[in-house]
Each structure stands twice: as structure tokens, then as C-alpha cells.
Amino acid sequence: MATQYRTIVRDGLWDNNGVLSMLLGMCPTMAMTxxxxxxxxxxxxxxxxxxxxxxxxxxxxxRITQEVRIPVYILIVAAMVTLVDLCMNAWMHELYKVLGLFIPLIVSNCLPLARLEAFAAKEPVLPSFLDGLFMGIGFTFALTVIGAVREIFGSGTLFADASLLLGPAFKFMEMHLMSSDMGVLMMILPPGGFLVTGLLVVAKRILDVRAGKAIQMGGAHSAA
Known part of the structure; x- marks a missing residue:
């Protein structure tokens, strides 16, 4: 059981990362980073x-029959998105105005529906919850890293307006790294999103290949 949970965590954060491995959820990845x-x-x-x-x-x-499972999944996701949308509008209104239409569009995001169909529809409650949680955390990690790279090279800042999301206590995270006129405009435009995402996907695959080779070499030495 512990091995299964470790696999779920590793898959969500790295091995099957929604953005960097499966290339799902590209619309918010390009638009909101x-x-x-x-x-x-x-x-x-x-x-x-x-x-x-x-x-x-x-x-x-x-209780969900095979014939109606997709509409039911969409309704469940839509209900959860509505709750999140209302909560952000109430307590994080400034950030809500920035994210705007892309919060409701989570309903049409491929990643949640893909994980519901591939995992939650077949597995018990706790593993399914952890799969959804860590797939979401992995998605968050990818979007934050892509956004950080684009922001640094495009605007010269890092975590600008973080206090809108995390509260005034986190204003220390807002960094001004270089003059804004030194930024590369392309990085905060759509082409910058494709460029940074592509480079990170390549970097991840290089790391995976090297890790695989290291494991093979370690196994060969153990056998010897």
C-alpha cells in the first residue's frame, strides 16, 4: 500500500506530470503563466x-453507469469549479479579476477529466483523492515554474502581486530583479509560453534519461 501511494505521488509530481509529461491543460498553461x-x-x-x-x-x-459517466464527470467538475470560482471572487477578488474566464474553463481542461476516467473511476476513495491532489500539485508546480521563467525574463520581476493570492504577509515574495526595460517582451506573449514550456519538457526528458541510465548502471554494478 505504501508503495502504491509513493507511486501516486511520484506520478503526479514528476513521472506523469500533466504539463511536462502528458502535455495536457495547454490552454491555461499558455495563457496564465x-x-x-x-x-x-x-x-x-x-x-x-x-x-x-x-x-x-x-x-x-x-453507482455511475458506463453510459452516462462522461456527462456525470463534467457535472461534478463543473460543480467544483463553481465553488472555487465563487470563493476566489469573494476572498481573492483582485487575483480573480486577473484569472478571469480561465477559472470556469477548468471544466473543459483535459487533465481533470483524463484523471477521473483513468484513475478515480476505477480506484478506491483515498488513492483517488491523492491522485487528484498530487496531479493538481504537479500541474501547479509546472505552471509556477513556467510563469517564473517568463516573468523574470519578460518583466524583470518574480511573484509580482503575490500578496493578492497569499495575503499581505507574503509581500516579501515580490521581487524586482532587473529593470523592466531590460525584459524581453516575447517572453510574456504567447510565443514565450510555447518556448519556455518546450524547453522545460526537453529538460525533464533529459533528466529522466540520465536517471534511467544511472539506475541501469547501478543495477549492473550490483549484479557484478
Whole structure:
């Protein structure tokens, strides 16, 4: 059981990362990563929706018939998105105005629906909840890193307006690293999103290949 949970965590954070491995959820990835704060906010909202939706689908998986499963999944995700949307509008209104339409569009994001179909519909409640949670955290990690790179090279800042998301106590995270006129405009435009995402996907695959070779070499030495 512990091995299964470790696999779920590793898959969500790294091995099957929604953005860097499966290339799902590209619409919010390209649109909402102009800053690390926007990426973090969008990722956290998606993670909450994925964890709650996976929990509900796993709970009622034996009552949901095969014929209507996709509409039911969409309704569950839509309900969770509505709750998140209302909560952000109430308590994080400034960030809500920035994220705007992309919060409701979580309903059409491929990643939550893919995990509901592939995992939550077949597994018990706790593993399904953890799968949704860590897939969401992995998604948040990818969006935050992409947003950080784009923000640094495009605007010269890091975690600008973080206090809007995390509260005034986190204003220390807001960094001004270089003059804004030194930034590369392309990095905060759509081409910058594709460029940074592509480079990070390549970097991840290089690390995976090297890790695989290291494991093979370690196994060969052990056999010897």
C-alpha cells in the first residue's frame, strides 16, 4: 500500500506530470503563466477542483453507469469549479479579476477529466483523492515554474502581486530583479509560453534519461 501511494505521488509530481509529461491543460498553461503568481493561482484552483472531483467520483463510482459517466464527470467538475470560482471572487477578488474566464474553463481542461476516467473511476476513495491532489500539485508546480521563467525574463520581476493570492504577509515574495526595460517582451506573449514550456519538457526528458541510465548502471554494478 505504501508503495502504491509513493507511486501516486511520484506520478503526479514528476513521472506523469500533466504539463511536462502528458502535455495536457495547454490552454491555461499558455495563457496564465505570464507571471509566477498567476501560474500558482491557476494551479492551486485546478488542484482543488481535481482533488474534490476525484474524491466524489471514487465515492460514487459503483453507482455511475458506463453510459452516462462522461456527462456525470463534467457535472461534478463543473460543480467544483463553481465553488472555487465563487470563493476566489469573494476572498481573492483582485487575483480573480486577473484569472478571469480561465477559472470556469477548468471544466473543459483535459487533465481533470483524463484523471477521473483513468484513475478515480476505477480506484478506491483515498488513492483517488491523492491522485487528484498530487496531479493538481504537479500541474501547479509546472505552471509556477513556467510563469517564473517568463516573468523574470519578460518583466524583470518574480511573484509580482503575490500578496493578492497569499495575503499581505507574503509581500516579501515580490521581487524586482532587473529593470523592466531590460525584459524581453516575447517572453510574456504567447510565443514565450510555447518556448519556455518546450524547453522545460526537453529538460525533464533529459533528466529522466540520465536517471534511467544511472539506475541501469547501478543495477549492473550490483549484479557484478
Amino acid at each position: 505570464t507571471s509566477a503568481t498567476n501560474g500558482l493561482g491557476m494551479g492551486v484552483a485546478t488542484a482543488v477542483v481535481m482533488a474534490a472531483s476525484s474524491l466524489l467520483v471514487a465515492t460514487f463510482r459503483n
